[in-house]
Amino acid sequence: MLLDDRYPVLETLESRDGVTLYRVEGGLVFYFDVRTPQDKDRFYRYRAAIRRLEELGLLEAQVSAKPGRYYAFFPERPLSGRRPPKEVLAALAPFGFGPEHVAMGEDKVAYLAPWPLRLGAARRGRGGFWSRVAPGLFLLGLGLLLLAQGLYRYFNPPEYVVPDLVGKTAREAFLLLRDTGLGLEVEEGNDPSRPKEVVLEQDPPPGTRLRAGRVVRLVLNQARLVPVPDLRGLPRAEAEDRLSGLGFQVGRVAAVEAEEAAGTVLATSPPAGTPMAYGARVDLLVAGERSGERVVVPRLVGLKREDALFLLNAAGLLPQVEEVPSGAPEGLVLAQVPGPGEAVLPGSPVRLRVAVQGAVQLPEAFPGTPLRSVVLALDLPPEAQGRQVRLLLVDARGAQVVYEGPGEEGLRLSGTYQVLGEARFRLYLDGELFQEWAP
Known part of the structure; x- marks a missing residue:
């Protein structure tokens, strides 16, 4: 060997x-x-x-x-x-x-x-x-x-006095306990006012006598700061849930009259992105109730066309339906304007975008003007994965939606369309222009 x-x-x-x-x-x-x-x-x-x-x-x-x-x-x-x-x-x-x-x-x-x-x-x-x-x-x-x-020692196991470990570093605490025969368990704590990696709490307290093999539990400071999230545009209940999930406390809530739906968050104090300690208080400024009788727009995205129309009619609102080609199921509501929770006057229009299958038939805006055919053959890029995709065909008659729906890498979009004059395709990801080209 x-x-x-x-x-x-x-x-x-x-x-x-x-x-x-x-x-x-x-x-x-x-x-x-x-x-x-x-x-x-x-x-x-x-x-x-x-x-x-x-x-x-x-x-x-x-x-x-x-x-x-x-x-x-x-x-x-x-x-x-x-x-x-x-x-x-x-x-x-x-x-x-x-x-x-x-x-x-x-x-x-x-x-x-x-x-x-x-x-x-x-x-x-x-x-x-x-x-x-x-x-x-x-x-x-x-x-x-x-x-x-x-x-x-077996029949008379020794006892050890637990030392005072609060304020000690993790290494100092380990060295003090190493030769005592006592076990050690550590959990994380967060106190940005104290140095990182120091003991914040211990259990049992100093001076306790323990037999060999018993465990001393320590809370070790990690001193992490958390940025305040951007809550603008969220309903108050959802904003408060997000703050609680991040370990913040909801502070004072003030309301002012605004164009947004009642209860919509307008701003936070401290502002979004400010690093704050765990448990810090965040105040909210929300939109208050506006004068006059209002109707709250229901959440319609994800419903079938007939269900969405029923809810709008029951609420006394005027539905406006726009059909867009999409990979989503036929008749599924993809988007709505105004959004859910917004307060509007009775009889106000609510615009719905509903998924349909097949190619878009573009209306002839200028009768008698010769049209030409353009071909679309597009595989969605990797950047489209998991994002909202919107593809427009723009010509002399304006912009028409060719596809709108969830993005998936490699999804094939194809078809033949009639255009008037110069035409361009525009691809948007999450509302931002990603690519533009001429057919």
């Missing part, structure tokens, strides 16, 4: 706690199986301890922290068996390592183990009887001690 395409394995000496010790050509390799954040944290603490010894000139090693290749290689050195000096122990103490993790060479540290050493496994065949037996006896005694401590 070849580790990391560079270290031929001679034998496997030991494997425990997710770490395998190999004897390779030229030295030893401690190979970490990193699967969880705890495993990665353990490896980086081990790597930091090795780097500290290297900085002091007390150790030589090659460390890899590439994904899937977490290991440390130590060149083979003769072991002295002497106790690590004070400077070695002082350098390792902040990282949780002690003399039981260190194997000393003649002049410096030979290698650092991630768990208490069994020197016999790494020094197989070296030294006298006691040099092989003493470490085993020591580890046996240490194992019995740890077993006793583990049983005691």
Whole structure:
């Protein structure tokens, strides 16, 4: 077997706690199986301890922290068996390592183990009887001690005092809880007045005593601002729903007389596009009731022609129907003017655009004038997908609707039309001119 395409394995000496010790050509390799954040944290603490010894000139090693290749290689050195000096122990103490993790060479540290050493496994065949037996006896005694401590902790789980984490950064909170045995859950909060990534709330509160394994919940500040939406032209109820959905509060609502239907939003304060904090208040200015008896225009778009005509007649309004070719079902109302909710005088006209199938027959505006034929063959462009499409044929007689309806990329529009004089096709997407050409 070849580790990391560079270290031929001679034998496997030991494997425990997710770490395998190999004897390779030229030295030893401690190979970490990193699967969880705890495993990665353990490896980086081990790597930091090795780097500290290297900085002091007390150790030589090659460390890899590439994904899937977490290991440390130590060149083979003769072991002295002497106790690590004070400077070695002082350098390792902040990282949780002690003399039981260190194997000393003649002049410096030979290698650092991630768990208490069994020197016999790494020094197989070296030294006298006691040099092989003493470490085993020591580890046996240490194992019995740890077993006793583990049983005691199992039947008497320790309690930890929850620290005060409010105002701390996410990293500071993690470091304070890392060695307590307590779990951590985080949810987002939003307070633009506080720095981002600081703890806004915690549960349970500071000073609470919890047993190991219990969870501390934190609310972490994201401090996001939300722009005020453009609500002009919307009915008041719909505008208030949109504000609530974005996390704003509806503030004062003022009404003024206007040409728009009663309840239509005219403006907001702050104006549309202003970045605001979550929960901020937005005031509305809406159109009030106009003087005189009025009739509210019903919503007709999406109804069949006969249903729309019935509603208009019942409301005392005058329907005006314009048929336009469309891919929509025959007789479906595509648009209406005035719009739904607008208040108009009784007998006012309401213009409906109704879908029909087939080509448009353009009326002859100038009798006796010779007409010519033009051919249309158009595949709607990708920009038309999901947008409202309107195609006009403009000649000396004016503009006529060739197609009006929902857009779809690649939709084929074709036909032959009679025109008078110079003619042009005009393609509109969502009411804006997209393309114009002569047939």
